[in-house]
Amino acid sequence: MAERNIAAEVLAGLHEIREHRAGKRTLRTTQIEAKPLPGLTPDMIKRIREELDVSRAVFAHLLRVPVRTVEGWEQGRSSPPDADAALILMAQKYPDTFERLASL
Structure with a gap:
């Protein structure tokens, strides 16, 4: 099997650009247009967390955010950024999401 010359490929790509x-x-x-995420209400966030059967502290740990942040989301003082909202929605649809992330 022939070895690739990555440097030559990069230079050729730069020349094409x-x-x-x-x-x-x-x-x-x-x-590619990003599909907008459905809005997460404070009640939805709390319900999803409860469906996953985890405390706020555990949920915060899984999302790698402070507990006060999750409290703020659930009480409507703030909203999760899109990346966190996507993770929450993924965890709702695929409950093993956090286990998979932890295995990385």
Whole structure:
């Protein structure tokens, strides 16, 4: 099996980008729109946590955020950022999400 020359591949890619920007080459591009996450209400966050049968402290630990942050989300003082909201929704749909993350 032939060895790849990564440096040459990177340089070739950079050359192609330069040509594309100068209008000398057409590169295939793909536009991806992020699907907006459904809004999480304080009640939904609390219900999901309770469905997972974990305390606020454990939930916070699993999300790697302070307990006060989870309290704020559940009491409506703040909302989780999109990354945390996505994890919460994933954990609701796939309860082994946190176990999988812990195994990394």
